[in-house]
Amino acid sequence: MANIFVQNRNYVLGDQELNLIGDRDKLAQWRHKGMGPAFYRLGRKIIYKGADLNAWVEANRVDPGQGQG
Numbered sequence: 001m002a003n004i005f006v007q008n009r010n011y012v013l014g015d016q017e018l019n020l021i022g023d024r025d026k027l028a029q030w031r032h033k034g035m036g037p038a039f040y041r042l043g044r045k046i047i048y049k050g051a052d053l054n055a056w057v058e059a060n061r062v063d064p065g066q067g068q069g
Contacts, residue, residue: 004057005050013046021057 004020005011011018018027021037030036031046037056040047 003050003054005053007050007054009050011048011050011053018048021053 005017013024013027018024021027022030027036027046031039037048038052040049
């Protein structure tokens, strides 16, 4: 698995790297619906761990070659 996010870094809303998976509104919708990557809520601050983001990206990987045949 290739890491898109730095494994041991914490990401907060506003970090440009988070735009790879969705804008601020999309991430808020996913949190509200219980979807998307794991996160921490510290008061009003939302924090995503790089390791959790990479795990979520890998879990949502689509291999178009699989299942054909």
